[in-house]
Amino acid sequence: MNIIACVKQVPDTEAQIKVKADGSGIEDGQIKWVMNPYDEFGVEEALKLKEKNGGDVTIVSVGPARAMETIRTALAMGADKGIHISDPALDNADAFVTASALAAAIKGLPHDIIFCGQRAIDDDSGQVGAMLAELLGIPQLTLVTKLDFAGSSVKVIRPIEGAQLSIETSLPCVVTAQKGLNEPRYASLPGIMKAKKKPVDVKNAAALGIASDVKAKVAKVVPPPARAAGKIICGDDAAQKAAELARCLREEAKAI
């Protein structure tokens, strides 16, 4: 079975994000980078499929040189090889360019099933998986929380409001992983030692025959407005305080 897992390197959820003074992006020199948590679910599911059905797992990532760490982490978890699409021309890639790059890399590989996170926690766009499926012309199963593989097809569960969908499709297909799909394993020490020797192909845009033809440009990144100071309501008794609270909610906050 040929399994692909796409991963993105994102700032750690604990990282303190500082916006660049010129609003062109975030300061990325001093933050800790991790694998996008939704992609981890994808990698874990890929590894579980491999363990059960044989085959191999290829990790594909678009990102600068440092994204190699994330590929190696996935290899340390147990994936077999990696493709690192790295090109300064792709630094400002939007979802479309990223999906195009992934599609170009994956097209040339045998693929039965492709995992993506349902979205990346940095830009939250949630489009790459769907675009990738379209570009490859294969079915997409998004926001998946359970997956059963049955030889030439997969059956998945996708929660929707108040219910869940059970969807079945033939292979190959793209599956985007949602929280709940599994519990990602920790990279083991022997895994880390082996990861170094596993092959990772580095490809640039020219080699894949793609251009940074972005559909969406980031106009400006601005930090959220600083939270205004709270207000303490004083009063002699509860009734008086409640009256003042009601007045504030009506007149100042205009909430009621």
Place this chain on the structure above:
Amino acid sequence: MGNSIVNTRDQRFVLYEQIGIDKLFTTDKYSGFSRDMVDMVLTEAEKFAVEMLLPAYDIADKQDPATFKDGKVHAPVCFQEPYRRYCEAGWIGPAVPVELGGQGLPMSVFAACLELFGAANYAFQMYPGLTLGAASMIATHGTPEQVQKYALKMFSGEWSGTMCLTEPGAGSDVGASRTSARKLPDGTYSITGTKCFISSGDHDLTRQIVHPVLARIEGDPPGTKGISIFIVPKYRVEADGSLGKANDVVASNIEHKMGIKGSATCTLNFGENGACTGELLGNEREGIKIMFQMMNEARFGTGMQGLDFASAAFEHAVQYAKERIQSKKIEDFTNPAAESVAIINHADIRRSLLWMKAHVEGMRAMNYFIAYCIDQEHCAATEEEKERAKGFVDLLTPICKAYCTDRGVEICSLGMDVFGGYGYCSEYPMEQYVRDVKIATIYEGTNYIQSLDFVGRKLGQNKGKNIMNLFGEITKIIQSAKSVEALSSYAVHLENAMNSTIALTMRLGQWAKSLDYIIPVMNARPLLMIVGDVVIGWKLFEAAIIAQEKLAALYARLGVNEAQGRALAKDNSEVAFYQGKLANARYFASNVLPTIDGRCACIGLTDKTPVEMAEESFSV
């Protein structure tokens, strides 16, 4: 935002910038390693510590401690899953050679992992920690069959291990041991006796537990000379390696302790029914010598415990000091309109935090250096280098154990002070840190035992060459610091402190040969702390010299002068980090090192009041 337990930036500073472990990667032994690999190991260790171990820290103290129920010992339930995953990920013995199931990782890197695990949940870490120590000892001293039979299954975590020295009547005086061994016709020994305070002595994280037990073979001489060591499993091991019947090792209770409540501390009865057998490890009457391998490793591990808690307490204290609003700034005290500020603005909090920070980072640098010397023992190109590295390990191990645990207790206590009344309440982890760290000054050889070992054995070891090598290294750093403008006036304090210490150690030899021998015996603890402070000062200056170089390069790259550069700390975490290193050295040089001269003078007065006064006068 950090992980709230260990500053991983400082870990990497010590490993890469201060020690330069990259040097190891050029040796045959560690040629398979590289910096990105080590980074990955550290990142995974941090992730595991924070996600798996830290959540169980408080639970295993309060709702789910180790228990003794219906004659059985249970580890905290919340340890089961982390233990399984810890073993699966290969964390028991990363530094163990590949052929024994480890990864051959440098000890210096493993020490950094251990700090993360210990700071996250020390009580948990004791189970795999003791297993590693016992298995390593069997791997070194056991027969090939014993290695196969016991050590491999311990390194994988399938079986666990302990160390059984202490008895009700034999604590610090291990030679008073009464546990006995009688040789059986098949070459094994029948073991009878009671051991107490045995950490991980019994529990349900693993089915099999392998006890290395000190015992005296019938007829062997009294004292430590007559002690042998035996491998005593909880269940007998069949020829095919499977577990057979119980081996008459029974836990009769667990202790109810002040801290580390997740660690099952057991009293073990061996051979109550005459059916406990053990295998001799190594030769007869070499028990103490063999056990010393495990003891030295455990002493380093216990020193790490001091660092672990100090680090976690410090990280929490800094965070809290930045958030807790209380009182106006001193300069605004009479201004009724002034707002209250975060307590990190107050001078006493800052002084306390810097005292903690300097010690934590100094101890981290010292402990990783010891681990690095262990690595050098394994990969040194010449016998001389190897011997030099071993000398540092021997000399610094008792300092690591006693200094880091004494200071660890002080740092946790001071960290609690930063929290004020809230620190005393169980809502915050500070009170648990204070309780959990304290045992470290007591077990694994009390700090007085460590000090006696240091003064009586280690100082003069190798004809004094080890300590002279240490002073030689410190002198080099003093000379370098003197040529750095930002440090030169401070380096004098390190020089004075070292000179006072050298003068005092010279007198030790004279005292030892005279009626004043009681002076070093009585003052062993203050003596060890004096040398400890000098070592910490050395490491802080070493770091500060590097930091000053890095700062100069950073300022040049940013195109700012030194005065402008100082203002950058607010926005540039690298600038802030290196400036913090300079602050460590300056503070320690101005506030700790000058006390050494006076402390040496105290001992030099050769006052013997404590030993001369009447016992009755202590309390009438």
